[in-house]
Amino acid sequence: MNIGMDDIFKYAQDIRSRIAEEEMKMGHFNIIITGKTGVGKSTLLNAVFREEIAVTGVGRPVTQRTRMIEKQGVPLRIFDTRGLELGNTAQEAVRNDIFELIDWQLKTKDPDNFIHAIWYCISTTSDRIEEEEIRWINELATQNKHDVPVIVVLTKTLSRKKGLALKSRIEDMNINVRGIVPVLAQPYEVDIADEIKTVPSFGLVELIGMTLQVVPESAKNALINAQGVDMELKGKRARKWLAGFAGTNFAAGFAPFPIADAPILITTEISMLAKLTTIFGIDMDKAMLAAVVSAIVGCSGATVGGRFAVSSLLKLIPGVGTLVGGLINGATAAAFTVALGEAYIAVMMMLAKGELKREDMNEQIFIDSMKDIFRDKLTHAQLPCFG
Ligand SMILES: Nc1nc2c(ncn2[C@@H]2O[C@H](COP(=O)(O)OP(=O)(O)O)[C@@H](O)[C@H]2O)c(=O)[nH]1
Ligand SMILES: [Mg+2]
Incomplete structure (x- = not known):
């Protein structure tokens, strides 16, 4: 089944809404300067x-x-x-x-x-x-x-x-x-x-x-x-959060689901992208988020590969091989999600450092480089052992 740009914008909208919720929850840093x-x-x-x-x-x-x-x-x-x-x-x-x-x-x-x-x-x-x-x-x-x-x-x-x-x-x-x-x-x-x-x-x-x-x-x-002076600090905080996140969300008890039913991004991943954005503190608008989602599914055209793209990406994770019975289990989902989170942090880091311009995010060159980063993270992913 294919997904179109409408679906991509819907994902972007969902992430945007979750970012607004996370911002509300975060609270403020209050400082007196004198x-x-x-x-x-x-x-x-x-x-x-x-x-x-x-x-x-x-x-x-x-x-x-x-x-x-x-x-x-x-x-x-x-x-x-x-x-x-x-x-x-x-x-x-x-x-x-x-x-x-x-x-x-x-x-x-x-x-x-x-x-x-x-x-x-x-x-x-x-x-x-x-x-x-x-x-x-x-x-x-x-x-x-x-x-x-x-x-x-x-x-x-x-x-x-x-x-x-x-x-x-x-x-x-x-x-x-x-x-x-x-x-x-x-x-x-x-x-x-x-x-x-x-x-x-x-x-x-x-x-x-x-x-x-x-x-x-x-x-x-x-x-x-x-703050906008220490980007490494932002990356470190985001990665630390990400490490704890996957373990708690995909631990034993996670019910395997057929790849044929898998949405491009599951709710947990949408929440993760929102939380990472809020920890980092970067203004990601809908168009930028849509560019990220497009890059995940691997194409920028009007219709993209959708599930086929995800299943071929999953096979990059060492140890997954061919997906047994077409099922995604907790360990696979965790590895996939962490790789996605890491790739997303890498993109935010490039934006924060000025190595990537927001207006370039709709260009094929961004989509290609995001795809490369994501594939690299998947190839180096470690399947966690639960419980
Ligand atoms: N080059 C440079 N100029 C500074 C720096 N800090 C303050 N200034 C200059 O000092 C003047 C007063 O600074 P301002 O920030 O308005 O002081 P405030 O009254 O304490 O808010 C301005 O002309 C600034 O450009 C600095 O770190 N570097
Ligand atoms: Mg002043």
């Missing part, structure tokens, strides 16, 4: 997160001096403060705001509202660090009621040496924060003897790694999804 105006908070946010959130995100005031920025489809809420550079009264107001915000979110009793981390930004370009500011950071770190971890971000670090020197000077001031990370969020251009040199950005992967260590488990998936 520090004086001009230290580079907006620049940092735009460099770290996968969407230009500080520029395009709509901020709504949550208190007099704090606004909340969020963006549809990104599991992230940023609380951005203003006025720290102003006089004592304004500073006092910002401080009260931060404590109140932490308190207020806590009182909702909904963990999805809790503040998970605070980034306090200090510019490395300022000549001196004010003891008063360090005292305040210490107070923030030790006296907030929910033990929200504070990380000091040393922004605009043009010289790593200077950044590290500043870091150890702050450490010597007995500050009680979870970490101090020098970063340069955006490459910096300098004129040296009439020549323009570029200082490359750095420190962002370290900042995400450190933040990931100190936030609660419930916020980790949202953070990994929302």
